[in-house]
Amino acid sequence: MKMYEDYRNEFRIRFKKYSDQEVIDAFNSQVENQGSIGVKMAYLGVIKENLIKRSIDFSAVGDEKVMSYAHCVILKERKMVRVIDLSIGEIELLFQKWVETCRPGIAVDLPYVKGVYKETDKIHIASNIIGYGIQMALSIKDVVLRELNY
Numbered sequence: 001m002k003m004y005e006d007y008r009n010e011f012r013i014r015f016k017k018y019s020d021q022e023v024i025d026a027f028n029s030q031v032e033n034q035g036s037i038g039v040k041m042a043y044l045g046v047i048k049e050n051l052i053k054r055s056i057d058f059s060a061v062g063d064e065k066v067m068s069y070a071h072c073v074i075l076k077e078r079k080m081v082r083v084i085d086l087s088i089g090e091i092e093l094l095f096q097k098w099v100e101t102c103r104p105g106i107a108v109d110l111p112y113v114k115g116v117y118k119e120t121d122k123i124h125i126a127s128n129i130i131g132y133g134i135q136m137a138l139s140i141k142d143v144v145l146r147e148l149n150y
Contacts, residue, residue: 004038011046020075023050030069088116
């Protein structure tokens with residue numbers, strides 16, 4: 001039977017191969033992921049270990065004692081930034097990449113954001129994409145977890 005340390009060591013081996021962006025993706029995969037079993041605790045511990053080893057500033061979501069997985073983040077200049085804290089211009093860039101990557105069939109010449117309303121876990125975006133309702137409510141997690149490099 002595998003024990004906590006066995007899982008932790010497996011995760012450490014896996015994370016050695018990860019890029020910084022893959023560590024951020026691993027963090028974002030845990031947003032809204034409830035539960036606190038031993039395997040998950042080992043996984044979360046290795047995420048934090050890797051952030052520290054890689055000198056990635058995670059002060060927007062935690063400190064040496066606690067870590068919050070309430071918000072998705074992006075990596076910006078060696079710092080984790082909560083998506084909800086981005087400027088409208090930064091959200092527009094993220095939205096454009098999301099359209100190009102995940103919805104190429106609805107892409108217009110240059111998708112742009114007409115307006116943004118932020119909630120805790122959603123960004124409501126009014127865009128120039130026609131035929132899909134002028135307003136799109138996008139889950140931040142859905143947008144961020146699409147292997148977008150900011």
